[in-house]
Amino acid sequence: MKCAKCGKKIGPLSKRIVTKDNKYLDEECYSKVFKNVGIKSLTNTKIRYTFDDFNKLLDQAEKVNFDEDKETINQTKEKFRNHDALLFDRLSFDPVDKEIMQPKTLTKPFEVIPYSDIVGYTPIERGHSKNKKHGITRAVVGGALAGGVGSIVGATTGGKQFDYTDKLGVNIALKDGNFLEAYFIKQETKQGMMVKAAYDNFYRICSLLDGIIAENGHETSQKVEMTNPNDNLAKQIRDLKELVDDEIITQEEFEAKKKQLLEA
Structure with a gap:
């Protein structure tokens, strides 16, 4: 595999992260944007940002905490509760805003997906x-x-x-x-x-x-x-x-x- 940003080859044991649209980023590139990545970068954990999002953050020249925004997540969960969302296994379906909430797991990020x-x-x-x-x-x-x-x-x-x-x-x-x-x-x-x-x-x-x-x-x-x-x-x-x-x-x-x- 190769880094989508710099084109360098990423070894099987090299640190890397995967964007939402399945683009790989090596440590040299992702460390320019994300801080507090830690050991998570040793896995193929998918982040909630697309490759385009990464490039926009890179242009802003300001590092972003790799961990999810807990306040935003809590607000989203509260909204789903207030809308009497339907729960199926781990997925919540919001009938008002027509969105699906996927909780964070070992292999997937917290994410809200529109019905569309x-x-x-x-x-x-x-x-x-x-x-x-x-x-x-x-x-x-x-x-x-x-x-x-x-x-x-x-x-x-x-x-x-x-x-x-x-x-x-x-x-x-x-x-x-x-x-x-x-x-x-x-x-x-x-x-x-x-x-x-x-x-x-x-x-x-x-x-x-x-x-x-x-x-x-x-x-x-x-x-x-x-x-x-x-x-x-x-x-x-x-x-x-x-x-x-x-x-x-x-x-x-x-x-x-x-x-x-x-x-x-």
Whole structure:
């Protein structure tokens, strides 16, 4: 890898930070802007600034504390509470200002993302019975499958086909190529009240994301789908066939949906 600012090669053990838009900065360059970086620079911790932000800060010739502004973070958290934000795993959804708050983790910075940055999401549902493994991973890109495969999965699974649910959640795709994650089950969990509560949250966040994607408009959906429409269609059909193989939908339902997709 190379420093986006000076072009010098950055060794695998060299100090570095990563900008919000995935640009690497070596210690010589980032130290001109950020102070109190410390040992964090030994990892690939992503900062909340883009590369353009870094250049603007560099022009100001005034160093910025690398740590997050705690006062600003607290004010943001208070605003989300006052707006009765919906909490899914670690993500908070503000229905008033239409923003998502992602808390700081070991690998991600504190960040507030507008709903308009969402371009799609992938529901993740994996489980197994005593001897048979099942896995459902459906991409809902730009709302393209809303009311299609997504609704079939939501209407017919719900963990009822599994003795155990192994993983349940969503990966949310953003315009800049990054992802947000919300997981309600992360390890083998036997069917019961805990799984039921997880599925309640799973369906709620999927419905919320469907609405956000629809609000973002046809232009966003079309832009994502046009990247490779033939591959996308083939994948949807393969996904449907997997549902048939797992006995989640019938052959008749598969043929009807396949015909609908081919005629679209």
